[in-house]
Amino acid sequence: MVQSTKFIWFDGKMVPWERANVHVLTHTLHYGLGIFEGIRCYNTDNGPAIFRLKSHTKRFLNSAHILNMKIPFSFDELYEATKETVKQNNLKECYIRPLGFIGYGDMGLYPQHNKIQVAIAAWPWGTYLGKEGIKNGIRVKVSSFTRNQIDSSMTKSKTCGNYVNSQLAKWEAIDAGYDEAILLDSEGYASEGSAECLFAVRDGIIYTPPFGTILEGITRSSVVKIAEDLGYRVKEDRLTRDQLYVSDELFLAGTAAEITPIRDLDGRTIGNGSRGEITEKIQLIYFDAVHGNKKEYRQWLDFV
Ligand SMILES: Cc1ncc(COP(=O)(O)O)c(C=O)c1O
CATH class of the missing domain: 3.30.470.10 (Aminotransferase class 4, branched-chain amino acid transferase, N-terminal domain)
Structure with missing residues (x-):
């Protein structure tokens, strides 16, 4: 409530x-x-x-x-x-x-x-996917519902009605015993979570789906900046479901969910089955940045 x-x-x-x-x-x-x-x-x-x-x-x-x-x-x-x-x-x-x-x-x-x-x-609203999830990761299900498509919905607009699709996916995932859903686009490539952008780490490179069907996430852009400042290569690329399964790390990024690692996708353990090393580094800086502890990201803060 x-x-x-x-x-x-x-x-x-x-x-x-x-x-x-x-x-x-x-x-x-x-x-x-x-x-x-x-x-x-x-x-x-x-x-x-x-x-x-x-x-x-x-x-x-x-x-x-x-x-x-x-x-x-x-x-x-x-x-x-x-x-x-x-x-x-x-x-x-x-x-x-x-x-x-x-x-x-x-x-x-x-x-x-x-x-x-x-x-x-x-x-006041605490963590969206739980404190435990932020620390040790959550269990995610690839949805049977396809993401809103660019020729039928305005996916770059945060439109109320677009969230029927998100809710169908989220409810299905929770009813099946998972914490969150990832939706694929109509061609079968990973799109995003029900209310978060998706990142995958493989061999030290960070991948994230391109803007196709996804919302232009503000946390996504903060993550990209933080990761690049840390010296990581960030590539926008289409990711297949099986590429997600064999990623070293997966995480979701959104204002509500902040940065939440994925420890299991469709019953497959991801990486070490907990928060990955690169996810943790980005997460720590993100939380420092939002709390004003990183002067290089101070321009992101609007003081009340
Ligand atoms: C569908 C969807 N994708 C991604 C995001 C993440 O966007 P942001 O980081 O701007 O909150 C959200 C949340 O707003 C969302 O609803």
Whole structure:
């Protein structure tokens, strides 16, 4: 259950948490055309800092642009509103959820006159795939559901409706006794997790699927930068399911999941069956960076 906080920024105003409500005929609730972001704020020696807020705000507006939704707030307004939401709720560490949706009005599929609404909520949310998972890895299943395809979904937009596909995969994996799912694209190449980008390590080289069907992950780009700064070669490449099975290390990267090693894929042990050496090195730097302990990555932090 979400841990409630005091206020939600809603259409330009701070509204008490319990009063941030909508009508049951809200358009997006029916057809899924809405957009959202997932952002984390971490505590640092200089107070709470939102990790890569500018990148997330930009992606939020890009998601809207892709869907031709006219968000009635500017980049600066959304950027400041996000900080203000964390500040007003006195949060040190939290998850932040901006949401853009089509409001109440027409119910047809061309809701020209409905208001576009925006809400930003923030609440404390610990690890997404568990502390134990971050340390020792999780068990993952290749999904029977194919990733949303580029000719039927806008995969670069963080569209609400896209997450039906993610949920089908995630539920199937959990029902089968796993922690998370990896989806393949329609040609059978690995795409991404239900809400994370995928990395594989083989013979010291780090591989990650190209942008094809995947979301342009912000954690993915942080991982690539950290890995390259550590001197590793990072290659964008299409990965087959069997290449994943014989990787030395596999890990998932996303705002919610942070960096989570995969210790088992479809019942096959990956590498040493725990967190791999390179995964651990990248993970340590990532956690240092988000907590403000790496001055070379300070530009990723937006202090509240
Ligand atoms: C489908 C999908 N892929 C990848 C990611 C990881 O993206 P990010 O690192 O920007 O959170 C997410 C989470 O936002 C996601 O939902």
